[in-house]
Amino acid sequence: MLRFAFNRLLQAIPVLLIVISATFFLVHSAPGGPFSADKAVPPEVIRALEAQYNLDQPLWQQYISYLGDVLQGDLGPSFKYSGRTVNELIAAGLPATAELAMYAMLVALIIGISAGVLAAMRPNTMQDYLPMSAAMLGICMPSFLLGPILVLVFGIHLEWLPVSGWGDIPGDKILPAITLGTGYAAYIARLSRGGMLEVLSQDYIRTARAKGLSEPLIIFKHALRGGLIPVVAFLGPAFAGLLGGSFVVETIFQIPGLGRFYVQAAFNRDYTMILGMTVFFATLIILFNLLSDMLALWLNPKLRQQAGGDS
Amino acid sequence: MKPQVPVSTSSAFFTISLILLCSLLLGSCGSSENNVSKGNRTGTLHWGNGTEPQSLDPHIATGVPEHKIIVALMEGLVLKDSKTLEPRPGVAESWEISDDGRVYTFHLRDNARWSNGDPHNAHDYVWSWWRALQPALGNLYAYMYFSIENAKEYYEGEISDFEQVGVKALDDLTLQVTLKNPTPYFLQLLDHYSLYPVHQATVEKFGTADQRGTRWTYEGNIVGNGAFQLRDWKINRRVVVERNPYYWNADNVRLNEIVYYPTENAITEERMFRAGQLHYSGTVPADKIATYQSNNDPALRIDPYLGVYFYRINVETPQLQDKRVRRALGMTIDRDQLTERILKAGQIPAYAITPPGTMGYYPESDLRFDPEAARQLLADAGYPNGEGFPSTEILYNTSEGHRKLAVAIQQMWKKHLNIDVTLLNQEWKVYLNSVSMKDYQIGRAGWIGDYVDPNNFLDMFLCNGGNNRTGWCNPAYDKLILEDAAEAETHEQRLAIFTQAEKMLLADMPVIPIYIYTSNNLVDPSVKNFSGNILNQPSFSEIYLESDNGGQQ
Numbered sequence: 001m002l003r004f005a006f007n008r009l010l011q012a013i014p015v016l017l018i019v020i021s022a023t024f025f026l027v028h029s030a031p032g033g034p035f036s037a038d039k040a041v042p043p044e045v046i047r048a049l050e051a052q053y054n055l056d057q058p059l060w061q062q063y064i065s066y067l068g069d070v071l072q073g074d075l076g077p078s079f080k081y082s083g084r085t086v087n088e089l090i091a092a093g094l095p096a097t098a099e100l101a102m103y104a105m106l107v108a109l110i111i112g113i114s115a116g117v118l119a120a121m122r123p124n125t126m127q128d129y130l131p132m133s134a135a136m137l138g139i140c141m142p143s144f145l146l147g148p149i150l151v152l153v154f155g156i157h158l159e160w161l162p163v164s165g166w167g168d169i170p171g172d173k174i175l176p177a178i179t180l181g182t183g184y185a186a187y188i189a190r191l192s193r194g195g196m197l198e199v200l201s202q203d204y205i206r207t208a209r210a211k212g213l214s215e216p217l218i219i220f221k222h223a224l225r226g227g228l229i230p231v232v233a234f235l236g237p238a239f240a241g242l243l244g245g246s247f248v249v250e251t252i253f254q255i256p257g258l259g260r261f262y263v264q265a266a267f268n269r270d271y272t273m274i275l276g277m278t279v280f281f282a283t284l285i286i287l288f289n290l291l292s293d294m295l296a297l298w299l300n301p302k303l304r305q306q307a308g309g310d311s
Numbered sequence: 312m313k314p315q316v317p318v319s320t321s322s323a324f325f326t327i328s329l330i331l332l333c334s335l336l337l338g339s340c341g342s343s344e345n346n347v348s349k350g351n352r353t354g355t356l357h358w359g360n361g362t363e364p365q366s367l368d369p370h371i372a373t374g375v376p377e378h379k380i381i382v383a384l385m386e387g388l389v390l391k392d393s394k395t396l397e398p399r400p401g402v403a404e405s406w407e408i409s410d411d412g413r414v415y416t417f418h419l420r421d422n423a424r425w426s427n428g429d430p431h432n433a434h435d436y437v438w439s440w441w442r443a444l445q446p447a448l449g450n451l452y453a454y455m456y457f458s459i460e461n462a463k464e465y466y467e468g469e470i471s472d473f474e475q476v477g478v479k480a481l482d483d484l485t486l487q488v489t490l491k492n493p494t495p496y497f498l499q500l501l502d503h504y505s506l507y508p509v510h511q512a513t514v515e516k517f518g519t520a521d522q523r524g525t526r527w528t529y530e531g532n533i534v535g536n537g538a539f540q541l542r543d544w545k546i547n548r549r550v551v552v553e554r555n556p557y558y559w560n561a562d563n564v565r566l567n568e569i570v571y572y573p574t575e576n577a578i579t580e581e582r583m584f585r586a587g588q589l590h591y592s593g594t595v596p597a598d599k600i601a602t603y604q605s606n607n608d609p610a611l612r613i614d615p616y617l618g619v620y621f622y623r624i625n626v627e628t629p630q631l632q633d634k635r636v637r638r639a640l641g642m643t644i645d646r647d648q649l650t651e652r653i654l655k656a657g658q659i660p661a662y663a664i665t666p667p668g669t670m671g672y673y674p675e676s677d678l679r680f681d682p683e684a685a686r687q688l689l690a691d692a693g694y695p696n697g698e699g700f701p702s703t704e705i706l707y708n709t710s711e712g713h714r715k716l717a718v719a720i721q722q723m724w725k726k727h728l729n730i731d732v733t734l735l736n737q738e739w740k741v742y743l744n745s746v747s748m749k750d751y752q753i754g755r756a757g758w759i760g761d762y763v764d765p766n767n768f769l770d771m772f773l774c775n776g777g778n779n780r781t782g783w784c785n786p787a788y789d790k791l792i793l794e795d796a797a798e799a800e801t802h803e804q805r806l807a808i809f810t811q812a813e814k815m816l817l818a819d820m821p822v823i824p825i826y827i828y829t830s831n832n833l834v835d836p837s838v839k840n841f842s843g844n845i846l847n848q849p850s851f852s853e854i855y856l857e858s859d860n861g862g863q864q
Contacts, residue, residue, distance in 0.1 A: 040777025
């Protein structure tokens with residue numbers, strides 16, 4: 001398993017290099033620079049600014065020195081936020097984004113697994129159709145629609161929950177977590193329904209039923225553990241997706257996370273910020289995929305054998 | 312077959328889930344008092360502030376959100392009256408102006424202090440203005456200094472001795488400023504943050520004077536001279552300022568605290584305002600304005616704003632080289648229809664570039680909505696009934712508001728002139744690039760005044776003006792603005808020269824004025840002394856909060 005992880009990490013190096021290079025040259029070729037503004041910027045100011053951020057050097061030289069800095073873990077200064085480094089901005093945004101992703105995952109698991117199990121218990125009945133239709137709706141419902149609807153109902157009309165904020169007002173984390181988690185809940189519902197259906201048709205479940213065990217006991221004690229394997233395999237990529245995909249929710253709910261920085265960086269042509277965020281997310285996605293693959297290996301002896309044979 | 316997930320794993324998973332769920336829900340217990348009622352009790356103003364500030368260094372910052380924070384933390388020699396915008400004493404308690412209008416002598420208050428208690432004197436201004444004119448600092452507002460003798464020459468490297476620049480500390484409390492020409496709006500400039508003083512010891516503690524991006528403006532570091540001081544700055548979350556006990560007028564400051572919220576999204580900010588999380592929001596989504604208006608909601612404040620929305624014409628475009636064509640385009644925009652049917656927030660149709668009433672200046676414009684005369688002009692230019700007129704493109708930066716307006720204008724030109732116009736939207740930075748490279752035919756534009764004077768609008772279109780971007784150049788116009796207006800002896804004479812210049816501009820029409828902006832603010836009724844003015848500039852040292860039971864803070 002260790003060798004597998006090591007191999008995968010080795011493979012990650014060229015992937016990251018490609019990501020950095022592609023992003024570097026793409027952002028530098030985009031029209032409009034970081035210092036262009038509505039009001040004309042005098043040439044002497046542009047020169048001073050470019051010199052300060054080494055933008056006056058040839059592109060290849062900038063590229064080499066950027067790679068060198070990244071190797072040392074230095075993502076450079078932000079062009080837009082004067083005096084802040086990209087590392088500092090990522091560190092400032094990560095806790096909120098990670099916390100949001102965690103709560104959203106929790107919401108997704110609770111709703112998704114419950115719906116999936118309910119549906120699998122009586123396939124092709126109303127108990128199956130109802131949660132599965134809801135899941136389909138959840139997959140289709142974009143967060144930029146669901147978020148404002150939840151805010152209107154629970155924030156403005158009922159006044160139960162705050163309409164925005166993060167850790168400022170009691171309860172302000174609930175609506176964002178639900179908004180972000182719903183789409184994933186829907187996926188998890190479908191995955192756990194599939195997993196449960198497969199497990200419920202296995203012999204050992206039939207044996208349990210023959211022993212006269214109650215249905216809840218069969219589901220919770222015997223079926224659930226096996227039925228949730230597809231969900232567990234989904235957790236890694238899902239968590240990476242939650243971290244990287246929370247921009248809309250962060251904007252709707254005014255959450256001081258990473259997503260907003262990422263999008264603003266692109267609008268501002270904040271080269272180092274765009275690059276830094278891309279490198280960071282790429283690393284994160286690679287790591288989560290690796291973790292999730294290792295988890296799958298650990299859970300599934302068949303896969304483990306294959307991986308062992310390959311390496 | 313055995314279950315594959317070990318019991319310990321699943322129970323650990325459920326335990327973690329339970330803990331997370333509890334922490335999510337536990338947070339929801341607590342008082343239900345919203346920010347506004349709590350703030351009214353404690354004297355805390357909750358202010359929706361647009362985007363995250365990029366810098367709080369007054370010699371580096373450029374945006375409106377930064378401005379709203381800097382004016383709380385720092386102050387210039389002169390303040391503006393929050394209603395009339397007339398100059399009022401700030402750090403300078405009085406001043407004299409020489410008979411030729413070129414030499415200003417400021418007498419600073421002896422009780423002016425920095426927020427760390429250090430004495431604040433005339434030498435601070437000499438050093439700060441020297442710093443602001445260092446090209447390496449990248450101060451985009453350096454031009455605000457150019458009315459001072461030799462400031463431009465120093466900035467552009469023509470002279471290297473700052474002694475020659477017209478700013479001198481005669482003694483600790485007397486500052487003398489010598490101008491190149493009499494500049495009637497000079498006192499106003501002093502209230503612009505780019506001319507605010509900075510605390511030398513603090514700036515130098517964190518880097519050199521001309522170094523950008525040092526940490527001197529961060530919480531715990533920054534020292535200012537304004538009514539408030541920085542207490543907390545959490546990126547993308549909030550900026551909190553509290554009363555500065557050393558402020559010369561601290562006894563009359565009534566707010567205890569201001570919390571600025573960087574809300575990227577106007578819709579979110581409006582929702583926060585409605586839910587009582589904000590006292591103020593300055594970015595009302597356009598489609599919400601009608602709702603507030605139909606409800607007669609007193610929270611909505613619409614005031615004229617010193618800004619103009621216009622279309623630039625690239626006069627180098629073959630079919631737009633003839634000024635008759637440009638005039639015809641300008642004469643077939645039904646501005647009343649645009650403001651009443653599309654914009655719907657009290658905007659004023661614009662027939663000149665300078666907003667009417669700027670320093671008592673009312674532009675005389677012969678521009679009218681006159682399709683018939685426009686058709687004649689177009690025919691005279693060789694395009695009778697629009698025949699043979701090449702398809703022309705309107706460029707705008709991506710925004711629903713700009714699109715709606717462009718579509719309406721496209722239809723008006725089709726209807727009245729029978730010409731085909733296409734629309735092109737570009738993302739902001741791409742659009743800026745296209746306009747500055749003159750890679751456009753007709754381009755949407757806007758200009759917000761930095762100070763209340765026609766000069767701020769008219770000097771945009773000088774031949775080598777960085778913001779001209781139309782390719783239009785008229786030496787006679789340049790002479791009026793640069794020489795005649797600068798040398799005018801009376802205010803009336805000066806305005807008459809501006810009138811003449813603006814007529815010249817409108818006759819050639821390298822720009823088509825469309826409407827004068829309004830500022831749309833949502834202000835909670837508990838916020839008192841909030842005066843709408845044409846610069847939309849709040850005076851935080853005057854604002855106070857009145858709670859529901861009438862108690863004042």
